[in-house]
Amino acid sequence: MRDQVQRVLDTLRQPRGLYVASPSNTYHYIWIRDISYIALSELHRDNGRFEETYYGLLDILRKYEWKLTYHATKRPVETYEYIHPRYTADTLEEVNQPWGNAQNDAIGAFLFGIGEGLRRGKKMLRDERDRKMIQLLVQYLTTLEYWMDEDNGMWEENRERHASSIGACAAGLLAIQPYFDVPWEPIQAGLSALFQLLPRESATKECDLALLSLVYPYELVPRAMREVIINRVEERLLRQSGVIRYEGDLYYQEDGKEAEWCMGLPWLGLCHATIGNMDKAQSYLTRTVQVMAHGAKIPELYVMHRRQPNENTPLGWSHALWLVLFDTISSGKTAHIFH
Template sequence: MNTDQALKVLDQMRLPNGAYTASLSKDYSYVWIRDVVYSVLPFIQKPSERYEKAYHALLDLFLKYEWKIDIHRNKKPVQLYEYIHSRYSRDLKEMNAEWGHAQNDAIGAFLWGIGEGVKNGQRVIRDHHDIRIIQKLVDYLECLEYWTAKDNGMWEENMEVHASSVGACVAGLQAVKLIVNVKDDLIKKGEETLNHLLPRESETKETDLALLSLIYPYRLVSHDMALTILENVTSQLERTYGCIRYKNDQYYNEGAEAEWCFAFPWLGLCYDELGMIDKAEEYFEKTKKIVPEDWAVPELYIGGKNIPNQNTPLAWSVALSYILINRIQYSLTYRAVQT
């Protein structure tokens, strides 16, 4: 399967400032911190202008709102608009619309992407201003007491303590501890919350698609816990075109929960991380079935209708599909040559 087209599709969502919109659709023509992190995962392994410029754009965004971060390094946000915003206009400005901005996982994801980028030789840090803002984001998570903080989570919905959010923060803090000052206790508190909460996502959700992030890309949980998470997700959430996010999800629910396309490549990448090649190849085959020839992979198939919604292509869906298909095709080719 030719993956060159995938990069062309991703580039359509790349903005002149280096950030990415979540989709080409009108509804998603915005910049989400988390979506940018996932959209540039295909470029993380070696120095890449796409990766570096994306993080420079996000760093510039944080520098623009440094005054706000300064306030909430010492005082917890109360209203949602007081949090570091999760979604921005294409020119990286806050918008006045009400939104579930309490998304601690987005900050954790960003920190993780910075740390992993540095480890892989990416020039994501330009100067002392970038170092300063990274330190302030660590301080922000400490002020929030992220390990007990209720937030809107990856899906921007109800406020509760989400394992996926706590895990993203732990992964992010671990990733930047060689760059800035991160207290060991700050990481330990998050790990204690995960030990208590997992394999549940939250008090109200036994399992959730967001938990896959703790396996890929964060590599945060033990092998046994990863297997438990995968068993719960595949047995309870898997459907025809992907996975539902969680039971009784009402987003694009028209008689049934919507089926999210990036779930299949995400599951494949999780199994690949665990060295479970047969399972990874199983989801490689399932992924190929939901990737159209033009690589405009949708966000989801509408529940009860089985047709894609308008958020097509979704950058996150394209990126994860690209990574899995490339990985497995390379593996298959290598094994064929060896035999």
């Protein structure tokens, strides 16, 4: 089964090691966040693919170095001024349309991957210009005061302070701190703001699938808080074919029932693995297989009443989480996947 899931994910791989989120017309784009999560499925392998993916992302940043340089010292105000989270698959240009483009968690996820790669001795930086791009992102998040910034969050929706975005930025800065000039103050401010919000995701969302990121991959909160997050997601958001993003989610909602996101199943499995609940981790691995579409394709979501996957099938992010969970269980690791 692992080989089948891997082959499907590989169909999404583009030149320069990048991935489109899905082959569908609506998701045939390069998302920094999606790719940062997809790359984690190659983190423990020595095939060079993890590094190649980050070189591709760094090439995008180089293309927009002028924007990074400008906003490293001048705080973005309008949404379009933020470092863009989404690019065309062919030209790697910013997608020029109204969108929730203020997505700080994407920058945090990117920095986290750079730091994890460096910690494992991978050659994440090709030259001084790559190093400059990372240092500019540090300045960008600091100037932005990410711990107070109202961004669009993981789901690209209304702007407010999101625990998952603040946590991603703090985790990213922590991951690269041993290798770059990262002041402690923005990290400390981020952690303080995060724990003031928890266990909520935001002012409007008490429970949210995005909170799982604080458990996996970031492992940013202590075990007691991990258990709170996992339990709340399971009690309030877990459904038959996946996990709803949050109560009242309108995306693909039908007859008052929220869409069920398949990636929530392996994500919960990985969260259980970080606290040593390997039986639960295994159960979520199996449960994900049960919601796969034809050909071992893991959809983005199922529409509740029709029990049908939407057109974003397969979703690369879903496949990557399943692969990491499979490899974690196979390796016999019980906790602290990264640390």
